Amino acid sequence: MIVEAGHFALILACFLAIIQGTLPLYGAMRNRGRLMALSAPAAYGQFFFVSISFGALIYAFIVSDFSVANVARNSHTLKPMLYKIAAAWGNHEGSILFWAFILSFYGAAVAYFGRKLPRTFYVRVLGIQALVGVGFYLFLLLTSNPFERLFPLPMEGNGLNPLLQDPGLAFHPPLLYMGYVGLSVTFSFAVGALIEGRVDAAWARWVRPWTLLAWCFLTSGITLGSWWAYYELGWGGWWFWDPVENASFMPWLVATGLLHSAIVVEKRDTLKAWTILLAIIAFSFSLLGTFIVRSGVLTSVHAFATDPERGVFILLFLFIVIGGSLLLFALRADKLQPGGLFAPISRESMLVVNNLLLSVAALVVLFGTLYPLLRDALTGDKITVGPPFFNLAFGFLMIPLLLVMGLGPSTNWKRADLIGLTSRLKFVFAAAVVASLAHFYIAGGGDMMAAVWLGLGLWVFLSTFYEWAERVKLFKSDAMKRILRQPRASVGMSLGHLGMGIVVIGMAGSAFWGTEDQSIMTYGDSQEIGGYEVRFNSTDGVSGPNYSAVRASFDVRKNGREITTLEPEARTYFAPPMPTTEAAIYSTFMGDLFVVIGEANNKAYDQWAVRLYYKPLQIWLWGGVAIMVIGGLISLSDRRFRLGAVTRRQKDE
Amino acid sequence: MMAKSRAANRKQKRLYLVLTSMAVLALAIGLVLSALQDNISLFLDPTELTERNLPDGEHIRLGGLVAIDSFEKADDGLTYHFDITDGAETVSVVYKGSLPDLFREGQGVVVEGEVHKNGPFVATEVLAKHDENYMPKEVLDSLKKRGLYQKPGEEGSI
Numbered sequence: 001m002i003v004e005a006g007h008f009a010l011i012l013a014c015f016l017a018i019i020q021g022t023l024p025l026y027g028a029m030r031n032r033g034r035l036m037a038l039s040a041p042a043a044y045g046q047f048f049f050v051s052i053s054f055g056a057l058i059y060a061f062i063v064s065d066f067s068v069a070n071v072a073r074n075s076h077t078l079k080p081m082l083y084k085i086a087a088a089w090g091n092h093e094g095s096i097l098f099w100a101f102i103l104s105f106y107g108a109a110v111a112y113f114g115r116k117l118p119r120t121f122y123v124r125v126l127g128i129q130a131l132v133g134v135g136f137y138l139f140l141l142l143t144s145n146p147f148e149r150l151f152p153l154p155m156e157g158n159g160l161n162p163l164l165q166d167p168g169l170a171f172h173p174p175l176l177y178m179g180y181v182g183l184s185v186t187f188s189f190a191v192g193a194l195i196e197g198r199v200d201a202a203w204a205r206w207v208r209p210w211t212l213l214a215w216c217f218l219t220s221g222i223t224l225g226s227w228w229a230y231y232e233l234g235w236g237g238w239w240f241w242d243p244v245e246n247a248s249f250m251p252w253l254v255a256t257g258l259l260h261s262a263i264v265v266e267k268r269d270t271l272k273a274w275t276i277l278l279a280i281i282a283f284s285f286s287l288l289g290t291f292i293v294r295s296g297v298l299t300s301v302h303a304f305a306t307d308p309e310r311g312v313f314i315l316l317f318l319f320i321v322i323g324g325s326l327l328l329f330a331l332r333a334d335k336l337q338p339g340g341l342f343a344p345i346s347r348e349s350m351l352v353v354n355n356l357l358l359s360v361a362a363l364v365v366l367f368g369t370l371y372p373l374l375r376d377a378l379t380g381d382k383i384t385v386g387p388p389f390f391n392l393a394f395g396f397l398m399i400p401l402l403l404v405m406g407l408g409p410s411t412n413w414k415r416a417d418l419i420g421l422t423s424r425l426k427f428v429f430a431a432a433v434v435a436s437l438a439h440f441y442i443a444g445g446g447d448m449m450a451a452v453w454l455g456l457g458l459w460v461f462l463s464t465f466y467e468w469a470e471r472v473k474l475f476k477s478d479a480m481k482r483i484l485r486q487p488r489a490s491v492g493m494s495l496g497h498l499g500m501g502i503v504v505i506g507m508a509g510s511a512f513w514g515t516e517d518q519s520i521m522t523y524g525d526s527q528e529i530g531g532y533e534v535r536f537n538s539t540d541g542v543s544g545p546n547y548s549a550v551r552a553s554f555d556v557r558k559n560g561r562e563i564t565t566l567e568p569e570a571r572t573y574f575a576p577p578m579p580t581t582e583a584a585i586y587s588t589f590m591g592d593l594f595v596v597i598g599e600a601n602n603k604a605y606d607q608w609a610v611r612l613y614y615k616p617l618q619i620w621l622w623g624g625v626a627i628m629v630i631g632g633l634i635s636l637s638d639r640r641f642r643l644g645a646v647t648r649r650q651k652d653e
Numbered sequence: 654m655m656a657k658s659r660a661a662n663r664k665q666k667r668l669y670l671v672l673t674s675m676a677v678l679a680l681a682i683g684l685v686l687s688a689l690q691d692n693i694s695l696f697l698d699p700t701e702l703t704e705r706n707l708p709d710g711e712h713i714r715l716g717g718l719v720a721i722d723s724f725e726k727a728d729d730g731l732t733y734h735f736d737i738t739d740g741a742e743t744v745s746v747v748y749k750g751s752l753p754d755l756f757r758e759g760q761g762v763v764v765e766g767e768v769h770k771n772g773p774f775v776a777t778e779v780l781a782k783h784d785e786n787y788m789p790k791e792v793l794d795s796l797k798k799r800g801l802y803q804k805p806g807e808e809g810s811i
Binding site: 349385388389607 | 685
């Protein structure tokens, strides 16, 4: 009964979205107040009904109602409750419903926080948001119904892939989706502005907080996924350039660009058309990403054969949304009057370079992700584009980006003085170069990229700090007062850039300075790695709620002193039957010690295959991202960005 | 006068923008093309590998099922020998390193490494997929092509 109610609520939401996406838009065109008044209630109603629908699906998972095909396929009675709930969005149908749920949530949020927007603009933004929703509702109802019943009723469900039964992964999709779907708001604002034919500083101030919010979610979501891959897959790696990862990384790159170009629109009233275009592209990437991950359609042309209905719908939907908005852009972009001028050396130019590099980087990733598909369609060859391709092509684009990132904040708007700029930052630059060369010398050559990344990371970190110190006049009296009085948006910028510098240093450390060792260890054996002495004590059988495991125990010593005991596990899950490894990690500021056990020797129970990794500065990577997100949130709390608040148009700072 | 210089300035600014964009794009295309040359690997199944007669040392990905009763662990405990089959042809593989959790006889697998005509395929990596598709998609397609795939499972549709 509850399941049918969920299905019915979804149909109602679809109708409300159709109304919200048509009548008020017509009303805005003809200036009919009554029609326009429909949009906010429709947005709230949509959210209400999709919540019921999504709630019904979660309920079906909680009570393990295996008469629902989706639950039977993806759940199991023995699973811990958290994973029963998480399974609701861990599958194709459920995740699309979850998407629609968040979309309607953002719709309602815009309806509420945007009340003070100009009337017609408000209605148009909500209308576009609803039209995107219609696409998702129809996709669910026509091709991917999560409430489909199953007959005859199975006694037990198939269970969820044990690799996915992890707290990190239970929260990874919700964060990622909040990010993906958050970009729908930016998209609606952009298309709304195109219909309206007006983009100004106020527009940028409305759009920035939504982009920033989406960006914060996207950043945390991607990182959580990467962190999960790091500790759960047990390979010591944290980024694999897998299509699924790329799918979330492309919208991130574009959203990061958008975040920066919107500043130019706000402060200098220029780059408007470009910003609108970026907003459209960012959301297009997040749609593409959702479908790459969730349907598998885009990873192989042959998938169309297995489910042509879904494939055709997705292609059509992408075509309408992306093609339609780009067409509108082509028709209306010249209406957007360009504003302020700027010289080749200026803050604006730096931000333009940032945007170009980020967009091209996104294109490179897109190309690498889709090239196998293209090649398959053209020649029938099956190929894979490996991480070395991405590391090389993407890496080279990041070098100028990080260089500009250090310069940008110290550059004046409109027209900057190159000589002044270089003389201010010359010591910072020299410090980064010296560190880089020192590393090169100490490491005795080695991989040159390690030195390059270390230098770039330091450059970004130090120049950001220097710019902040100059701004608050750190060494003059009353510095504290000035530090506290900084606008939150600029505090956010400084933290975001500092965080990025730390991330780059962490990446260099973990990717280039790490050591690893694979060997067979017998009880009592010791191994030396990264300055630690790791002693293999014993193994023990343990059992969890839906798995049994072998738990090994390792004593870790440093300079003869006992530090900790690590207990990696090799688990075997019951449903579906599948082995997984649980790494044990000892994290310190300077690096992670990472221990994984493999298989026992066939003949001797006390001999096990053991992998040890030492990953220097790994925690810097996670910490740096955390600082970036905190920076984003602080910036979001800036008074000027009170969601939707109309403020007087400000001139330059 | 003022307006005129503004317009001229705007044109100049556009020119800079276009030139920079072109430069960045050209750089990117150059990078992509040069990076692609060495960093793509062909995916083949055992039948295709046998047919193609590739030179020694060619870097490819090979996918299929791990043949039943072919798995052997060498005395050092870290080197493995196994066969990969697509039903029609079988290729033996040697791999030193640790195997992913999902590695089992009878299961689909993708290995990356070098072709050797007079010896086993030397794998440098055995790939573990970390999504909910238990069967690597390329392997699934290959098995379907060779008529070895019978069970209509979830793999293809999710």
